[in-house]
Structures are given as structure tokens and as C-alpha cells.
Amino acid sequence: MMEAWRKKAGSAWERTKRAPGLACRKMWQVGKDDPRRAIHAVKVGLALTLVSMLYLLEPLFEGIGQNAIWAVMTVVVVLEFTAGATLCKGLNRGLGTIMAGSLAFLIEFVAEETGQVGRAIFIGCAVFIIGAAATYLRFLPYVKKNYDYGVVIFLLTFNLITVSSFRVSNVMKIAHERLITIAIGCGICLFMSLLVFPIWSGQDLHNSTVNKLQGLARSIEVCVDEYFSDEAVTEVREEESDDEDKSCDEDPIYKGYKAVLDSKSIDEALALYASWEPRHSRHCRYPWQQYVKVGAALRRFSYTVVALHGCLQTEIQTPKSCRALFKDPCIRLASEVSGVLMELATSIRNRRHCSPELLADHLHDALQDLNKAIRSQPRLFLGSNCSQASNMLAVAAAQARQEKEREAAATGGGGGGASLLLSSAKTDTSALREWKKTRSKKELYTERKVLRPQLSKIAMLTCSLEFCEALPFAAFASLLVETVARLDSVMEEVEELGRVAGFKEYKRDDDDD
């Protein structure tokens, strides 16, 4: 008993001892991932110190007085990470305050006529109605997207003014002072976010689009490489994917498309903030919404990549011997697709048009290659009887080898035939052995999960079903071709982006990376 307690206490102590180190490492990591975060933190500290001066320095305080508090509050709430977000919030705060002030004065003007009790009732009703209406307004999607914060500030200011006007006589003076201090607070925020190491939402959006393109390019390449690589790697991946999301983070394929899948809300927020930023005003209105469209096209593209990744993880696998036949054209097509994505990424990064003729021709050739490879192996898709399927695959593989041998040695068909028969039989056996291995592994899996036999029954089903074994490969190839079709829409959107954003023309020696 004592032992157990001591052990527990010991491990708890160990964890407590390690906690500060872990926290420090995490803190460091956050700053290392994006050093602008540290800069932003320093900026907020500076802005707060500046605004505190209003209180701390005698001459400034005499001019403004107690209301300097409002400037402090404004700085804390308005100063955001990017310039666009700060502008958006500042404007929302300004608009909300002014509108609330006007409305409050209107109500004050009407309420003045009545007596003290009538006035209290009138103010109470106004607070109720305006409060309910403003809250309801926040549910409108358009308002929620653009002016949510403004409505909150409107409600806050309106209530503060209306309620406090009931007890205070010189409301006008208070409102005047408050407006000035809020303006000072906003001014400090704008100065800090626009002029001192500004961080632009637009730049973030631009960079994240480039990164997403590059991530997808890497995903596709690794995915196809892995599909045709050694079985061992694939199995490790499979087992890992059974675990939590944590292990998925390590997967380079998952890492590539993860950012794209959940990018919708981030993209939209960045585009919204970016539209407030004055930096790109020489283009009249920089087309940030087009970036959102590129993001949507990329998301649609990434769903196909996810399905392609699913082909790696699925329990029904095309035998290796079959896959090997199409290795080269598939890898070539994948590298062409990822090449196009990389070129698109480079073109966006350098704000220039891409060189599409070049790319399209290569893609064309790669597609033709795959087409030819599939046509040259007609018997693979002949799965009349599944007990014979692996035999047929072996025959097809043998045929391919036969052709090669013929080309190489140019001997007759007779002598080669016997050795071919041998090799085909060998392929057959090895395929069978592989098959059995996966089977027995599945059965182990089943025994471990005795508690839910019906679930593992399905799992066994999907892997023991004797589908024509080439079917999964057909899906893989088809999805790969599908990526080309989706790539088309991505290219369209990027092209459109180049057009509306006035990218410069493509020159061969333009890129410096």
C-alpha cells in the first residue's frame, strides 16, 4: 500500500519537476514557429505603456482625467495580431460607439419630457428592446461575419450611456471625453499595427496559399511513391493510422494536405482582414476573395488526395506484382502533377503568370504513358474467377517479362517458356503467402477485439472478399487521373488570380529560387 502511494507520489513529483521545462520548451516553440508572435507581444507591451503615460504623466493627465481608463481598455481590446484585424476591430469599435451614442442621445431627448418614474420605465423598455434587437441582429450571417464586434460595442456603449445618464447631469461632457480617449486608444493601436513592424493579413493569406500548394504537391508525390514502395513501409503506416491522430501528424502525406482541409474559416478571416489593409491600394481593390476561391479549389483537390491516401490505408490491396507493372507511369504522372502544383506555388510567390504550355505538354505525355501501360496489360482486368486471379496476374507479369527478355536476348520462345512458367509459379506462391500473412494478421486482430465481434466481422469481410484484385489499383489509377481533372480547376483559379491581381508576365530567368 505504502509502496503504491510512494510510487504515485514519485511519478507526480517527476511530472511536476518536468512541467516547467516542458512549458518553457513549448513557449520557445511558439516563438520559433513564428517569430512575429514575439514582436507582436512586445508591440502590445509598448502600446500599453504608451497609453499608461496618459495617466502617469502629470500634464497629460490634467487634460484628460479619469477617462484615460477608456484608452487603456481600447488598446487591450483592439490591438490584434495583424494590421487588417486591428483596423477591422478599430473601425467596428468606432462605428459602434458613435451609433450607440447617437441613439442614446435620441432616447435621452425623448425621455427628458417625462417625470422621474416615467423616465425610468422608458429607459428600461428601451434597454430591453435595443438589447434584444441587437442580439438578434448578431445571428444574421452577414452581420456576424463583418460587424459582430461592432454590435457588441454598440450594445455596451448604448447601455452605459443610457443607464448612467439617469444619474449624471453632464452626460454630454462625459461622452465627449470618452470619445476622445477612445480615439487616442485607437490612434495608438493603429500607429503600432500599421507603422511598427506591421504584420499583414494579406501577406499571411498569400504565403499560406503558396504553402498549401507546396504541401499538396509533396503529399501526392509521397503518396504515389509509397504506394509502389516496399510492403514493410506501407504496413507500418497502416498500423500507425490505427492509433490516434497523433501518429497521423508524423505522416508526411497527412501533413501535406492537413492544412488544406481545415483552411476554410482561416482563409475567410484572413481575406476579410486583408480587405481592410491599405497596403495594396494601388491595385484599387486587391482581389483577396480570389485567394479564397483558390483555397476552395485546393480543398476540392485535396479531397481526391485524401481518397488517394485512402488507397494506401485500405485493407483491400492490389498485389505488389500487379502494382509494379504500372509503377513508372504512375510515378511519372504524380511527379508531373506535383510539378504543376509547385510551379503554381512559385508563380504565386513571385507574383507572375505561370508557364502553362510547358506544363500541359508534360502532363499530356504522362497521361498518355499511363494510358499505354494500362492498355498493354489487358489481362489484368480479366478477373473471371478469383481463385485464378493471382495466376492471371502472374501470367501478365510473365508476359511483360517475356517481352523484355525477347528484346534483350532475342532467343526463341521455347526455351524461355519453361523458365517463365517457373517464375510465374513462384510469383503465384509468393502472392499466396502474402495473402495468408495478411489473413492471419487479421484473425489475430479479431481475437483481440472479442468484445465487438460484429465490427471485426465487417473488417474481415472487406479484406477477405474475393474482389478482382486489380480493382483497387483501378481505383488508384482513376483517382490519379481525377487529380489531373481537379488540377484543371485549380489552374483556372490561379490563372484568374493572376489576371485580376495583375501578375507580371512569365520570363524564364525570373525565379530566384
Added chain:
Amino acid sequence: MMEAWRKKAGSAWERTKRAPGLACRKMWQVGKDDPRRAIHAVKVGLALTLVSMLYLLEPLFEGIGQNAIWAVMTVVVVLEFTAGATLCKGLNRGLGTIMAGSLAFLIEFVAEETGQVGRAIFIGCAVFIIGAAATYLRFLPYVKKNYDYGVVIFLLTFNLITVSSFRVSNVMKIAHERLITIAIGCGICLFMSLLVFPIWSGQDLHNSTVNKLQGLARSIEVCVDEYFSDEAVTEVREEESDDEDKSCDEDPIYKGYKAVLDSKSIDEALALYASWEPRHSRHCRYPWQQYVKVGAALRRFSYTVVALHGCLQTEIQTPKSCRALFKDPCIRLASEVSGVLMELATSIRNRRHCSPELLADHLHDALQDLNKAIRSQPRLFLGSNCSQASNMLAVAAAQARQEKEREAAATGGGGGGASLLLSSAKTDTSALREWKKTRSKKELYTERKVLRPQLSKIAMLTCSLEFCEALPFAAFASLLVETVARLDSVMEEVEELGRVAGFKEYKRDDDDD
């Protein structure tokens, strides 16, 4: 010139006239979509009126005074849509205020010793350091997720107290009053959100999980139905999908999985808020995180559905005659999959375990059916030469029909053979005509987009490439089977949810819907 102006002004006037009606309809729609929004708006109005009483009623005001303002502010900022969110924000506000107050007093205590100038410098430095450190802390993912609002309040309160303590002597009294008013504000918020028509995040999460399951079930069913339905419908869909997202909203397939794709952040927020809610405390800790896991499994499932949907939209299509051969088993499998999803949805809604034996057997049968159907058409996958491909399809179709005829009429093979040859030829021609039609449509498409020939070149490529025509169908079938594999992981997570949440046992006559 005048004409154009008048026209413009006229249309602008028309739009202005229509705007209020449109706004009203939108407002009504927002309330109709979720009537709890209207209830929430009334609740906020009531809470604000209640808190205004502190100011408006003479006896209450005498006790609290000017600081009642802080109660108003608390209500505006803390009262959120769901009980969990309100509790989370209220606790954050409370914690932030108390910690900031303690720290501010500590600094006050240290600064007291020095003179006026030294004190100002000391306060300035403290404001800078605390401000920068707190802002940096907000970038830590853990803090951002759970305590972002608390840190903002901490910073705000700390600055207000520290700065104002420089000029005011009785800080202790101010802090005391402020704390009381904030507590009153929080109390009103908690009363409103927990006791008056409470809206639970947990219930929302529960319902949205059920809805997502049902949406996916519908998606799959419609998707497969459409794949095997008349060409006309499919083409309309294709054209629509070229447009903006707007038309996509009409698509029942897209509608089904849309909510699932972008559900990550919503799910996580709801689960976070739900974990604050006291309602399910009899289960010790209700496993809201398991709902998030179910959501993640559903998202993985939905990516396969998106890929399946992509098979409908892609420009490479398997000829109808070929698809028709597998119509029944595919539709059966799809309806089984959607049936399982529906059963899972019902089981979660009624908080009971699902009846898996029943479901798994049907799924098994449907898979076997599809397997048999594919095995019985071996020649479809024999695409040795693509100019012969449609011929072969026709032959395969003829074979199938031949078998049927043999069964039906039991005549000899001679007489039937001639008519079969005729019908096969017909099939062939119609297939060719279809093919040509799509080609010419593509060419029109090309001419319209003269500006980007390279893009449409790829588009043409992907559709004119003479891949073995059964390939796209193989992908479709394989993806359909893949959904079954993914369904397995969804079932696992739902089963786990049932276990940890203590769902009741399944009884046949349990469901009332």
C-alpha cells in the same frame, strides 16, 4: 447617355426598394431556422433590463453606486448563446479578474516604497512586461483554446487597477465594489442561461452528430442513385457545378456532406463548452470528447463520399450500358451503407446501443452481391484496344441479355443470336453517338474559352484519352467498397461512445420514430 443613367438609377432604386423586404425575409429566416435565437435575444434584453435596475431603482443604487456600470458591462460581454459558453466565459472573467487584482496589489505593495517618479517608472515597466508576457501566452495553443478570454480580461483588469491606483487613494474600496458588481453581473448571466430556457452546447453537439450521420446517409444514397440514373440529370449537375458555390447548395449530395467537412472547429468549441455544463453530471464526466472523435471519423468517411461524388462530376465517364450492368448491387450496397448510418443516427438520438448483427449481415450480403456481379462480367475489364472497347461492352451487355432470354424463353442459341447481334450493334452506335455528342460539347467549351487554350487542352485531354472505359466504374465500385471500410471506423467510434456514455441496451420496440 441620359438613357443609360436613367436605367442605372432605376435599377438602383428598384434594388433599394426591395432591400427592406429582403432584409425582413432574412431576419425571419434566421429565426425560423432556429427559434432558440429569438429566445436568446429576449433573454439578453431581459438580463440587461434587470441589471439596469441597479441603476434605475433608488434603494439599489444607493448600495452600489457608480460601479453598477461594471455589472452592465459584464452582462453584455459574458451572456452567450449556450449555457456552457456563458459558464466558460464567466469563469474566465472571474479568474482573470481575481488574478489580475492580486498581481496588481502585489505590484502596488512593492511600488509604495519608492517616490512618485520612481513609482511611475516602476508601474510603466510592470505594464510593459506583463502586457508582453500575457500577449505571448495567448499564442500557446492550450491557453488559446481554453483561456484566451481570461487572459484578455486579466490584462484589462491588471492595467485598469495598476494605472488608476496611481491617482486614486482608496483603491481597495474601488476594487471591492467592482468585484461585487461583476459578481452581480455574472450571477444574472448564470441565472438567465442556466434557468431560463437554457440552451445546452451538449445537446447541440448531440443533435449535430445525429444530423451529420443522416446527411451522409442521404448523400450516399442520392449519389449512387444519380450515378445510375438518366444521363440528363447528371449533365445538368455537371453544368451547375461549373458555377459558383451557390448552385452547389442546391445539390442534395453536397448538402449532405457539406456540414461534415467543415465541422472540426464547431465540434471542438461545442465539446469545450459542453464540458462546462453541469447537466450531465450524474455520469461523472459525460464523454463529450468522444463526440469529437466520432466527428473526426465522420470527416474521414465524408472524404470518401466527396471522392464518390467526384465520380459523378468527372469528365471521364463509364458508358451507361456498362454502368447499368452493376446498377442493382451497387444501389443495394449504398442503401445498406446509408441504412447503417441511419441506424447509428437513431441509436445516438435515442441514446441506446445499435443492433449490429442485423446490420452487418445485410452489409455482408450486399458486398457479396456486388462481388458476384463484378465477377460475372469479366470481359468488361478487358480493354486491350480502345477502339474495340465499346464493342466489347456491347458484347458483354448482349451476353447478359442472352442469359436472361435463355432463362425466360428457353429457346435455342441460333435464332436468338441474330437478334442479339442486331441489338449489340445498336448499343454500339448509340454509345458512339453519345461519345460524339460530349466531344462536340467539349469543343464548344474550348472555343468559348479562347483566352486560356492550355487549360481547356488539358480538359479535352482528360476526356478524350482513351482509357479503358471501365476504369472509372472500377474506381466508383472501389470507392463504394472503401466507404464500407471507413464505415467500420465510424461504427467503432459510435460503439465506443455508447460504452463510455452508458447508452441503454438495444430493444427492438424501443424507437418511436
